[in-house]
Amino acid sequence: MTTAQQPLPSGFGAAATAEEVIKGIDLTGKVAVVTGGYSGIGLETARVLRSAGAEVVVPARDEERARAALKDVPGAEIAHLDLLDPASIDAFAAKFLASGRPLHILVDSAGIMATPALTRDARGYEVQFATNHLGHFQLVKRLWPALTAAGGARVVSVSSRGIRFAGVDLDDLHFEHRAYEPFVAYGQSKTANALFAVELDRRGRGEGVRAFSVHPGTIIDTGLAKHLTAEAIRAAGAVDAEGRPVRDAARQMKTVPQGAATVVWCATSPQLAGLGGVYCENSDISPLVTPEGEAAWRAGAEIPGVLPYAVDPEAAARLWDVSERLIGA
Structure with missing residues (x-):
């Protein structure tokens, strides 16, 4: 059964933190892999997953940096992974599968944003x-036996x-025939x-694997915005006149703990038992943006929700087929 793209409601709001949404949940005996798990919301x-009792594996391209970042997360396991290197993805997955562990939670958090020049x-x-899509697509494909083994x-x-x-744009994914624009490329990867x-x-629910996508909020102090100029960040209203990050959860200007909340809620909440395939924000399922809402957003209004093209099942199936061809599956 398809899950409706509409709020439950969950009882949480935009200002909820990861610790608040996981309160009372025991993850002892569960195994989690968190890409990007050594910076920002990752x-x-x-x-937070580790504090709830889960075994946590953090794949990292820069293992030394990961060890330094995770020094206050006792027991976190670090393993090498470069999402731009297919051989590295296969090696990470093979090592994990060889451990014989099931995989209960996979958080695909690593990513890059708005690289200023076209880079291949x-x-x-x-x-x-x-990085943002294909690397994680391949990782899920390779870890599939562990995901299905989790029950x-x-x-x-x-x-x-x-x-x-x-x-x-399935006809020009890699900007071979159109002008490159950093945020168009970023938007394509996030869609x-x-x-x-x-x-x-859709493919996994029969084997007990459910999936969710998440808007964490706008969090300027995570490193994701490293390619943006100070002027661009100020113009977006993400920092004040003194260059300090603006915090206003109602407008999606969140702290890191608030930004991680929806990720953790999707990964662990019993409220989502039997559900999946939906886009979430503010620790709840997002509403669909109506044409009227989209017009209001384009005029500058704060409109929550997801645009229909980003959760369209036919587009999702086409993207899956193309992605398989691109990774040689």
């Missing part, structure tokens, strides 16, 4: 799409309201994250 997600990986793929697993794909910048969750949930 680090907070790893910390060794395969010729645009790097935001390759109930969740995959959380960290998307963004960046979906509003662009849909997925891909949301569509991935839709089709993954």
